[in-house]
Amino acid sequence: MTDLPVHVVANFTVQDAAKYREYEKGFFPILKKHGGEFITFDDSSVTFEGAAPPEGRIVLLKFPSQQAATAWYDDPDYQALSEHRRAGTTLNFLTMVHSIAPRN
Structure with a gap:
């Protein structure tokens, strides 16, 4: 079976716009x-x-695959950057949603 795309859904409230902008950059x-x-x-x-x-x-x-999404989240550069998001927002969820294989 080939890798299927996945989606990542996040829900958060921005508490500190300046810190969140650092994350966005x-x-x-x-x-x-x-x-x-x-x-x-x-x-x-x-x-x-x-x-x-x-x-x-x-x-x-x-993302093109679960592996790509996991690599993004686990990337040390992303984890360092995400400290700005953590400092500037209240995160409710960050969730991976898997695709289903096409039906024939």
Whole structure:
């Protein structure tokens, strides 16, 4: 079986915009290094049914495989950079969502 793409979904509230901007400045080169793609973000998502996620920003990323997403998250450069995110936001979740194989 070939590797399938995965998505990473994050939900957080920005508490300190200056610290979060430091995170944003270095984020995209590290994302690209691991084949990641920034899909979108939303500060006012709409929940049609069920419990809404906590208020805040939803971010959606895509990676070519679980291995690529894990390598991005575990990258020492990303972990060092993420200290700015941790200092400037309240993180509710950072979750990997697996794709399913195409149906024939």
